[in-house]
Amino acid sequence: MKLGILFSGGKDSVYSAYLAKKHKHELTCLISIFSENKESYMFHTPSISKVKKQAKVMNVPLLIQKTKGKKEEELKDLEEAIKNVKQKYKIQGIVTGAIQSVYQASRIQKICDKLNLECFNPLWQKNEEEYLKELIKNKFKVIIAGVFAYPLDKSWLGREINKEFIEEVKELNNKYKIHPAGEGGEFESFVLDCPLFSKPLEIKSFKDFSTGENSWRREIKIK
Amino acid sequence: MILLISTCKEKFHELEFVKPIEKILSENKISFFTKHHKEITKSDLNKTKKIILSGTSLKDNHFLKDLKNFEWIKETNKPLLGICAGMQIIGLLFNGKLRNKKEIGFYKEDFKKEFLGLKGEQEVYHLHHNYTILPKDFIKFTKSKIPQAIKHKEKKIYGVLFHPEVRNKELILNFVK
Numbered sequence: 261m262k263l264g265i266l267f268s269g270g271k272d273s274v275y276s277a278y279l280a281k282k283h284k285h286e287l288t289c290l291i292s293i294f295s296e297n298k299e300s301y302m303f304h305t306p307s308i309s310k311v312k313k314q315a316k317v318m319n320v321p322l323l324i325q326k327t328k329g330k331k332e333e334e335l336k337d338l339e340e341a342i343k344n345v346k347q348k349y350k351i352q353g354i355v356t357g358a359i360q361s362v363y364q365a366s367r368i369q370k371i372c373d374k375l376n377l378e379c380f381n382p383l384w385q386k387n388e389e390e391y392l393k394e395l396i397k398n399k400f401k402v403i404i405a406g407v408f409a410y411p412l413d414k415s416w417l418g419r420e421i422n423k424e425f426i427e428e429v430k431e432l433n434n435k436y437k438i439h440p441a442g443e444g445g446e447f448e449s450f451v452l453d454c455p456l457f458s459k460p461l462e463i464k465s466f467k468d469f470s471t472g473e474n475s476w477r478r479e480i481k482i483k
Numbered sequence: 484m485i486l487l488i489s490t491c492k493e494k495f496h497e498l499e500f501v502k503p504i505e506k507i508l509s510e511n512k513i514s515f516f517t518k519h520h521k522e523i524t525k526s527d528l529n530k531t532k533k534i535i536l537s538g539t540s541l542k543d544n545h546f547l548k549d550l551k552n553f554e555w556i557k558e559t560n561k562p563l564l565g566i567c568a569g570m571q572i573i574g575l576l577f578n579g580k581l582r583n584k585k586e587i588g589f590y591k592e593d594f595k596k597e598f599l600g601l602k603g604e605q606e607v608y609h610l611h612h613n614y615t616i617l618p619k620d621f622i623k624f625t626k627s628k629i630p631q632a633i634k635h636k637e638k639k640i641y642g643v644l645f646h647p648e649v650r651n652k653e654l655i656l657n658f659v660k
Contacts, residue, residue, distance in 0.1 A: 261493070283495040362608060362649070366588035369541060369610060373587065378542050380495055385503035385648060387510075 262288040264351040269311040271395060271402045272357025272383060274451040279382040280355050289349045290315050290322045291341050297329025313482045317457040339371045346375055353378030359386055359443045388440035392426045401453035409446040410474040417468055417478040485515035485659055486531035490568045492545040501537045503648040507655050520552050528555055533562040533659055536569025538646055541610055550575060562639035564658045567611055570642030574615025584629055585612050598624040598632045600657040607645035614644055
């Protein structure tokens with residue numbers, strides 16, 4: 261099936277694309293929503309400009325849709341983007357990286373339903389720890405690009421998701437209810453390498469910004 | 484041993500509609516095996532204690548063309564739980580008629596009688612275009628107009644239109660335990 265992937269460049273969307281390909285579906289187009297609202301309910305936005313570099317090494321066309329990120333307006337923008345991709349690339353379905361968020365998943369389900377497209381959520385209800393281990397096993401190199409919840413701090417930026425990371429977030433989940441896969445928006449990730457990439461992305465430089473209390477973001481430049 | 488039956492046309496959809504049920508069973512150390520409805524054999528049905536029929540995606544109605552694969556449901560004495568598409572299959576086999584009603588997302592359903600542990604008002608996750616009217620010999624457990632949770636009057640055949648693997652995991656555990 262020709263599929264459009266809702267793509268933020270973070271682990272969830274890249275891993276969902278990987279699973280789609282593993283199930284012999286065609287990654288026809290990546291769809292990235294660039295929200296001006298950093299607190300968007302729907303979309304993860306850090307490092308989205310780097311998504312272009314990822315699309316290049318994946319050799320998959322990328323459609324970028326801008327949105328002001330107002331609560332329900334951004335859904336119209338998303339619908340518009342999916343509609344365009346359907347017309348241009350004749351996709352038959354959409355893939356999302358939703359794990360627990362019924363807010364995200366049900367809204368995308370409604371849009372797909374309206375546009376007569378299949379909707380795939382391959383990470384739906386997945387066990388977080390098992391998921392993070394799968395990423396490592398399948399040679400995903402993922403770093404933390406933003407942290408947005410206490411007690412996560414600046415020191416977490418740039419950390420790679422590895423065994424040590426999993427042990428630490430498990431502990432934070434017990435103590436502070438930090439979702440181990442960051443789906444509650446506690447942290448956001450960026451994929452530097454995975455089996456879908458023809459070559460790994462290399463970081464040229466980066467700059468860290470505080471974006472509020474307990475909130476840090478790393479802007480990365482790719483070589 | 485529990486038999487979990489996939490109703491999905493696309494294998495890729497099983498990650499979303501079958502895997503979460505498997506997760507609940509394995510986290511609770513309940514032994515099970517999973518098969519697609521097209522691959523079910525008599526020996527599978529004999530060796531299982533209870534059976535769960537999964538749901539599938541909104542757009543996937545292929546199971547409607549394959550109802551002949553489910554004829555065994557009419558004869559089985561094993562407890563059976565049908566989820567969403569699974570409930571529609573049960574309904575159709577017991578002469579219920581298919582009707583349209585689209586519901587997507589969280590809804591409140593009021594259980595007038597206890598249904599596999601659910602009582603009173605409960606939040607449930609819906610993802611369906613269709614439902615079946617209450618089949619003959621079945622009881623409806625919710626106050627809603629359309630049947631959201633049903634059970635056969637004599638047999639241990641249960642159906643839910645919503646997806647308990649998302650918000651009401653205890654329902655699945657109450658069924659299998």
